[in-house]
Amino acid sequence: MPQFQYSRWQQHIISKALQSRRVLVLAGSRQCGKTTLARAIATDVTVYRTLDDTTLLAAALSDPHGFVRHGDNLMIIDEVQKAPVLLPAIKQDVDVQQLPGRFLLTGSANIQALPGVSESLAGRIRKIRLRPLAQGEIKGVPAHFLPNAFAETFLPDSSLQATGEYSLKDRYILLALRGGYPEVVRQSEEREARRWLNDYLNALLDRDLQDIINIRRRDSMVLLVEVLAAWSSKFMDIAGIGTGLALARATIQTYINALEALYLVERVRPWTKTDYERVSKQDKLFMTDTGLMAAVLRWRFDKVRLDGEKNGKLLETFVFTQLAAQRDAQEDDYQLYHYRDREQREVDFIVENEDGDLLGIEVKAGSAVSKDSFKHLYWFRDHMAKSKRFVGVVMYTGEHVVPFGAGMWAVPISVLWGA
Structure with a gap:
């Protein structure tokens, strides 16, 4: 090869x-x-x-x-x-x-x-x-996370280790900052990778976007892309997104639709298969590549590693990119959702397979997990999943696969591409 x-x-x-x-x-x-x-x-x-x-x-x-x-x-x-x-x-x-x-x-x-x-x-x-390269594709590993997870089989990447310079969490952050565009993955220099990503975005805004929509104010679109990058992993709120952009609501929605058409941003629908009236019906918004997200926001490793909000947002988006790539690579049908209700109970991702079984995934940027980390997964299992088979997973930046009761697991993020 x-x-x-x-x-x-x-x-x-x-x-x-x-x-x-x-x-x-x-x-x-x-x-x-x-x-x-x-x-x-x-x-x-x-x-x-x-x-x-x-x-x-x-x-x-x-x-x-x-x-x-x-x-x-x-x-x-x-x-x-x-x-x-x-x-x-x-x-x-x-x-x-x-x-x-x-x-x-x-x-x-x-x-x-x-x-x-x-x-x-x-x-x-x-x-x-087809998405930017998933970590499993970079490592030459089959896309077996989803069937394995429903079978409660979790295989971390044993080659991902802490070093004297970097903690295991640091290693995850570095992977997310690089993202998956092939041209970026092959770059050895971080500065060159950032330059390529910025040039890439400028080319899209100057050329490809014009095939979809007539942008009267390029500066407003640039600012919108930056806002959407910062909004990644949050719930759609056009009014909030538009704060400070001086654009009409309809224009913002049209611009977001255009960016979706170019596969730069993506929505995750809410899981609403219940008669519980307090379920939120807001979509969640994600950037489709964490390297591009970081380049737009001008995030550097030293700026992200010590900022809990930044590394939490980055790692949840990173998990989304890997999950979405895994789902797209399956012959069987898997649907990807999120869950939130008006009582502020949230599950970052809900995956449903063809049999109606459910996989709940919470993403935790920390390297330690406690029983409290599972509280929303327990609630969802008992009140929403009911008779459906349910597996609950907290993905974290530690190294061990640990059971937390029947069908509940703390697993390293690297199970998304482990062999």
Whole structure:
């Protein structure tokens, strides 16, 4: 394997899906590895076309039907959001040629969110999400955390150790500050990594965002991104987010939707499968990469390690990025939620599997856990889960897997990628 070439969890999912589906969309933020993965799937007979090539883009816009016409082999179209006019042409093609494996499209923006797009390819398309590298992908470990957790099997990363210079919590913070963009992961210099992330964000705001929305005030969008980075892991509150931005509420919501379409921020829905009237229905907001989050906020290691609020926010967002990547890499269906009620009882993450079993996860930035750390998990088990099977987990920055009663566990954060 070439240096810095990582095996992506979605590769086997895509290869299998191409055997039964006519059109696949591999979606994710720019520079998360979509093109590399698409090329890894391509064979000698695959037709590969990237719309980053200005000539190919002009051809696609000029003659969409001619552009997508090809034989019986797979056609890969990279950055398809640049030419939404291709979607009706693709629909016509796959309605005539009803064979699986016709098209693999990659997109750095949610195609359905683009202005003027009315063709959904409903019934013909499957969307597969690719995120920045998860720690398990960097280490070459399968995505087995979720099935293991429901089976109450927890495997920490034994190679993650405290050193004379860094505590175990420090090591987690350093991983989170780096994030998962492949270009950043391969950087040895922290300063260069930060510079790349800042350049990356500027390029998105100056170019890609313009394909989705007309931004009249770039300075306001820059400030909004900074506010959203600081808001990561908090509950959605447009009024609070807009404080000091001098933007109308509707504009803020439109801008946030655009950033979601570029896969820079993401919402986690509330778990509301109960008749308990005091359950909150607010979404939780997260940045999709902790390296980008830290770069936007200009956070440095020494600034974060001793600030409980900062490292708590960073590590909860880091756990979200790993959980979301694990969920997306599963063949089985796992739904990711959070829980909160008006009595201020919260569970950071609730995962539900296909059988309706529930996994509750609390994230603790500290290196010590007590029975009190489980109080909301106990309450949720007894009052919300009821007859459902429930496993409660407190993820912390220590090193031991410790039981705290039936179905309750304190586990190191590294179980998310342990082997």
